[in-house]
Amino acid sequence: MIPEHRLANLLTQVKDSQVMTCPYHNTAAWPSLYHDHRCEHDQLPLQNLHELTRHDDEVWYLQFSHDGTRLASAGKDKMVHIYDTETFRLVRTLSDHREPVAYLSWSPDDTRLITCSQDRTARIWDTSVSSKASTLDGYQTNFSRTDSANGHSNGIRLSSRQPPGLMTATFSLPALTT
Numbered sequence: 001m002i003p004e005h006r007l008a009n010l011l012t013q014v015k016d017s018q019v020m021t022c023p024y025h026n027t028a029a030w031p032s033l034y035h036d037h038r039c040e041h042d043q044l045p046l047q048n049l050h051e052l053t054r055h056d057d058e059v060w061y062l063q064f065s066h067d068g069t070r071l072a073s074a075g076k077d078k079m080v081h082i083y084d085t086e087t088f089r090l091v092r093t094l095s096d097h098r099e100p101v102a103y104l105s106w107s108p109d110d111t112r113l114i115t116c117s118q119d120r121t122a123r124i125w126d127t128s129v130s131s132k133a134s135t136l137d138g139y140q141t142n143f144s145r146t147d148s149a150n151g152h153s154n155g156i157r158l159s160s161r162q163p164p165g166l167m168t169a170t171f172s173l174p175a176l177t178t
C-alpha cells in the first residue's frame, strides 16, 4: 500500500537533492518542479562587505543563527565571537575554552549555542541572556553556561541538533558521548 502523501514526499526529496548538489547555491527560493535547479557562478557574492578581525588566530568555524540575526565564529585562539548581523558589531565573546574551538552550532530556536573544543569539552551557552544587552564589549558576563560534556579522548569535533527538545549530541573520534 502506498503511504499517504508519498508523491509529495518524493518530490520534496528531489528538490532537497537538487539544492544539496547545487555547486553555487545562493538562494532561499524553493526550486521549481518545472526545470532542474542550478544557481550560476555569477550569483555568488563577489564584493567584500565586512571584515571581521576579532580573532587573533585562524578562524575554524562560523555559523549564522537560524533567524539570521547573529553570526558566531570560533577559532584557534580559543575564542568564540558573536556578531549582530545587521551591523556586524561584536555582541559577545565566549572565552571559557582552554583550547582551540573547532565547532559550534545554534539550537533550532537560537536560544542556545554549543561550542566544541580541543579541550575535550562541549559547552552549551544560553544565548537568550544575551538579548539583554547588545553592547560592544566582548565578554561573557551576560551569558550563562548551562552544561558541559566531558570525556572525549581526542577533542570534540562535531555536534548535531535534535529538535524540538534542544538535545545535542557531540562526538569525537573514536569516543562517542551524548
Ligand SMILES: [Zn+2]
Pocket: 019, 022, 023, 024, 025, 026, 027, 037, 038, 039
Ligand atoms: Zn542553487
